[in-house]
Amino acid sequence: YTNPPPPPQYGAHERPNYREVQRPTYVVPKAPEPVYYCPKMAGLESSCRPSKDCAVWHNEVFSTPNTACKLSDGNPGTCCPDLPYNYKGKTFKEPPLCEGKIELDDHVECLDVFSVNAASDAGEFELRLHQETAKRLKEKGIVVQAASPRATHARFSNPSDHARNVTTEAFVGVHTAVVLVKRFKIKNDQVGCALHRFKLSETDLDDKCNTISKAHCSEDKLNSPFRMIDGSCNNERHFVWGRSVTQYHRILDSDYDDGIWSPRKAINGQDLPSARLVSVALMHDVDRPSESTTIWFMQFGQFLDHDLVSTPEMSNEDGTPIVCCSDDGEHLDKEDRSHGKCLPIEVPKNDPFYSKFGRTCIPLIRASLACRNDGKLGHATQLNDNTHFLDLSLVYGSDDKKADELRARKNGELKVTPRPGGPEFDLLPPLDGNSPLHAPCTLPKEVSGIDPPADVKCFKAGDGRSDVTPNMATSQILFMREHNRLARELAKLNPHWNDERLYQEARRILIAQAQHITYNEWLPILLGRSKMAQLGLLPLQSGFSTDYDDHLNPSILNEFVGAAFRFGHSMVQGKALLMNEERVVERSLLLRNHFFKPQEHYTPGNLDKFLIGLATQPSQNVDPYFTIELTQHLFEEAGKGFGLDLVALNIQRGRDLGLRSYNAYRELCGIGRVTVYDGLRDLFSPAIIERFKEVYTNVDDIDLFVGGVSEAKAEGAYVGPTFQCILADQFLKLKRGDRHFYDLGGQPSSFTEEQLNEIRKTSLARIVCENSRVYNIQPMVFKIPSEMNQIVSCQSSSIPRMDLRPWQEAYQPKVYSQPW
Numbered sequence: 001y002t003n004p005p006p007p008p009q010y011g012a013h014e015r016p017n018y019r020e021v022q023r024p025t026y027v028v029p030k031a032p033e034p035v036y037y038c039p040k041m042a043g044l045e046s047s048c049r050p051s052k053d054c055a056v057w058h059n060e061v062f063s064t065p066n067t068a069c070k071l072s073d074g075n076p077g078t079c080c081p082d083l084p085y086n087y088k089g090k091t092f093k094e095p096p097l098c099e100g101k102i103e104l105d106d107h108v109e110c111l112d113v114f115s116v117n118a119a120s121d122a123g124e125f126e127l128r129l130h131q132e133t134a135k136r137l138k139e140k141g142i143v144v145q146a147a148s149p150r151a152t153h154a155r156f157s158n159p160s161d162h163a164r165n166v167t168t169e170a171f172v173g174v175h176t177a178v179v180l181v182k183r184f185k186i187k188n189d190q191v192g193c194a195l196h197r198f199k200l201s202e203t204d205l206d207d208k209c210n211t212i213s214k215a216h217c218s219e220d221k222l223n224s225p226f227r228m229i230d231g232s233c234n235n236e237r238h239f240v241w242g243r244s245v246t247q248y249h250r251i252l253d254s255d256y257d258d259g260i261w262s263p264r265k266a267i268n269g270q271d272l273p274s275a276r277l278v279s280v281a282l283m284h285d286v287d288r289p290s291e292s293t294t295i296w297f298m299q300f301g302q303f304l305d306h307d308l309v310s311t312p313e314m315s316n317e318d319g320t321p322i323v324c325c326s327d328d329g330e331h332l333d334k335e336d337r338s339h340g341k342c343l344p345i346e347v348p349k350n351d352p353f354y355s356k357f358g359r360t361c362i363p364l365i366r367a368s369l370a371c372r373n374d375g376k377l378g379h380a381t382q383l384n385d386n387t388h389f390l391d392l393s394l395v396y397g398s399d400d401k402k403a404d405e406l407r408a409r410k411n412g413e414l415k416v417t418p419r420p421g422g423p424e425f426d427l428l429p430p431l432d433g434n435s436p437l438h439a440p441c442t443l444p445k446e447v448s449g450i451d452p453p454a455d456v457k458c459f460k461a462g463d464g465r466s467d468v469t470p471n472m473a474t475s476q477i478l479f480m481r482e483h484n485r486l487a488r489e490l491a492k493l494n495p496h497w498n499d500e501r502l503y504q505e506a507r508r509i510l511i512a513q514a515q516h517i518t519y520n521e522w523l524p525i526l527l528g529r530s531k532m533a534q535l536g537l538l539p540l541q542s543g544f545s546t547d548y549d550d551h552l553n554p555s556i557l558n559e560f561v562g563a564a565f566r567f568g569h570s571m572v573q574g575k576a577l578l579m580n581e582e583r584v585v586e587r588s589l590l591l592r593n594h595f596f597k598p599q600e601h602y603t604p605g606n607l608d609k610f611l612i613g614l615a616t617q618p619s620q621n622v623d624p625y626f627t628i629e630l631t632q633h634l635f636e637e638a639g640k641g642f643g644l645d646l647v648a649l650n651i652q653r654g655r656d657l658g659l660r661s662y663n664a665y666r667e668l669c670g671i672g673r674v675t676v677y678d679g680l681r682d683l684f685s686p687a688i689i690e691r692f693k694e695v696y697t698n699v700d701d702i703d704l705f706v707g708g709v710s711e712a713k714a715e716g717a718y719v720g721p722t723f724q725c726i727l728a729d730q731f732l733k734l735k736r737g738d739r740h741f742y743d744l745g746g747q748p749s750s751f752t753e754e755q756l757n758e759i760r761k762t763s764l765a766r767i768v769c770e771n772s773r774v775y776n777i778q779p780m781v782f783k784i785p786s787e788m789n790q791i792v793s794c795q796s797s798s799i800p801r802m803d804l805r806p807w808q809e810a811y812q813p814k815v816y817s818q819p820w
C-alpha cells in the first residue's frame, strides 16, 4: 500500500453522514474453482466451498454421499449448491386491541373518564397497600436468605433501576384496569374494546408511563451509522420500537382469567394443574443426545437469549427481592402474599423429589410490568430489560450507563481482567459491589479441592447473567475478546481513529458477525432450510438486502420469551466438559456446583478446554426430557441437596405472561386445533398423550411450553412445527424490522459491499480460532466433527478469515490474493 493522505479526524458525533463518505472500490478475489467432482444436492449442481458456506445445507451435506471435497489449495471443503431462492413470507400481525365488531354491554358503554379516574385512585391505593405489606414482611424477618436458590434466581432476574420505576408506574395502570373490570363486570372478550378508549394522558394517570410518548430522536441519532446502545431510534417513526425497558409484543391476545393480569384457569374453571406436577409427570431425565449437533448449538442459543431478552421479576420498592415461600419451603400466609407479586408453585405432597426436603412451595415472582407502547388502558404487558434487537446488548449493555462502565476508554476496547499470556487469556472485568445476598463466586473446597483463590471475582458484562454457567461465561468472554481484537486491528489500519470511533466500528462489525453466524450457521439447524427459504430468512451470498420494513415492529414476543425460545433448556447437558486438543475429556463439571461461579475460568488454559468441549460434546435433543441439574438442582445452595425446577418455572412463567394454551398456537400456525386428545397423534407419541391426559383435564389446557417441547420435530428442524413457527416469525421480525441489519443496503449504517463480503466470511469457528489458544477445530462448530466437517488447523483456508482492509479509510485500491 502507498500511504493515503491522512483523513480528517473527527469524533463520532461530528462525522459526515456515512452515505457521503467516498470509499474506494475494492476488488473481491474470485472464489476458488472446484477441483473435485461434487454430487447434485436437492436436484441442484453443487460446488466445493469452505464448509461454513454450506451450513444452510447441513441436512443434505450430511445425508448425501461424497460431499467432502478439497478446496483449490488442497484444504478440506464441502460440496453444496448456491443458496436457494428466498421467498418473502408473511409475519404474524399483532392481535388488534379491539376488533370493532364487539358490542359492549350497556353498563360497559357507561364507563367514562370519571370512572377511570376513580379506579385509578383505587390503583394508587393498591400500590401503597403492597408497599405496606412489603414493609411488614421485612419487620417480621421474612426476607430472602443469602445464597439460597431464591436469592440466586433473584440475581438472575434482577430488574434495572429503570425497569423498577417503569413497573411501579405500570402497576397502577394495571390495577386501575383490574378495578374497572370488576366494577363494570367487563367480560374478557370486551376488555380491549372497553378499555382501549382511554389514553392514560387524558386521565388522572397522565403522570404515569408518559416517557414513551415523549421519546425523541434527533436527526443525528437517526442518521448515525451506529446503533444507539438502548436500541432506540432504530425505526424512524416509532422511536421506542425495540428499545430496552419496553414491552414485549404478542401474536395472540393474552389469556388472563380476569382479562387483565390474573393467570388463566383450566377450561372447567378450576385451577390449572400445578406447574411442578406437570413437570414431574411429563418431563423426565432421559439421555438422548443429538447425533449431529454439538453443545455449542445450545450455548449459542443461550447467548442469543441473553442478547434478545431479559424479563426481570418484580421487586420491593427498595430493590430487595420479594419472598414468596417461607425459608423451609412452605407457602406464606395469604396476608403475607397480599402484595400480589407472588405466583408460587404448588409442590404436591407426594412429590418424588421435593417431599424428601419437606418442600411444598417453589417461589416465583411475577414478571415486571411494562408501560404500554400505545399509552392506553388495557391488559398487563411485560417488559424486556434488554434491547429487543440482535445487537449484542449482552456484550455492550442495554443502557448508556452500563455501556460506559464496560468501556476501557482506550483504543476502543472493552474492560478486561488481564491474565498473564496476552489478550487470548483476558477474562471479563470483575463485578464489583456484590450484593450480600449473592452466594460466593468461588467454589467450595469440597468441589474444587483447593481453598478459594482470593483473586476470583464474578464477571461483569452487558447482561447480568454472564456467568450463570461456565459456558455462558465462555461465550461472553469470547465475544468480548473479539471486540478488543477488532478494535486493535482497526487501530492499526486507521491510527487516526479515536477511542469512540474504534469502539463503535468494532461494535458494528461484531454485531454483524453475530447476526451472520445466527442466520447462516445457527438458524438453519434450528428451523431447517426450507422453512427459512419459505419466509425469506436465508442470508444472502452477495449484494445487499432490501428487506427492511419500517411498519414491522421488531419487538420480542411474549410467546417467544415465555415458551418457544426456552426450547433450549431441553438441550442442556448436566455436565460441562473440559477437553484437551486431542478431544479427550480432562474433567467434567456438574452444573449444580457451578451456577454463578466462574472460578474455573481463572485457571490458564481452561477457557480453551471449554471451547473444545463445546465443539465436541453433543447437545441433547429437544424433547420432554430435561437434566435434573435444571429440574431439581437449579441454583442449588452448596450442600443443601435441592434447588429450583426450571421446567416448572417455565410453565408458571408462561401463565404469568398470559400465554394462551398450546392448542391456540397450533391453530395459529396452521397445524390445526384439536378437539380431542387423540387428535394429537399427528405430532405426539401415544405415551405422551397418555401423560397429558393424566395431568390436564382438557386438551385446551396444555401449556405452550409443554406442548412445544413434546412435539415431533418438523422436517429438517431441531424443534416441532409449533415452536418452529413462533421462532421463525420472531427471527423474521428481528431481520426485517431492524434498520441496522447487517446486510441491509442504503442505510447510514450499511456496510460497503466489500466490507459486507468480508463479514460474510465470519464463522463461529473463526472467532474461536482468533481469540483462544485452540489451534485445530472443525469449520462448522455447531456440527460434530465428521468427514464433511473435518478438524482442521486454524491456519487453514477451510475456516476463512475476514480481512479488515476494507475498513481502512481511503486506502489505495489493490487486487490481492486470498488473505489466508
Ligand code: HEM
Binding pocket: 156, 157, 298, 299, 300, 301, 302, 305, 309, 310, 311, 312, 468, 469, 560, 561, 562, 565, 566, 567, 568, 569, 571, 572, 591, 646, 649, 650, 653
Ligand atoms: C444451563 C443452561 C441454562 C440455564 C441454567 C438457564 C436458566 C434459566 C432461568 C433460571 C431462567 C428464568 C426462568 C424464569 O424465571 O422464568 C431462564 C429463562 C430463559 N431461558 Fe434459560 N437457561 C439455560 C439455557 C438456555 C438456553 C440454551 C436457551 C435457549 C436456547 C434458554 C432460553 C431461555 C429463555 C428465552 C428464557 C426467558 C428469559 C427471560 O425471560 O429473560 N436458556 N433460563
Ligand SMILES: [Ca+2]
Binding pocket: 307, 308, 309, 386, 387, 388, 389, 390, 391, 392, 393, 394
Ligand atoms: Ca439485544
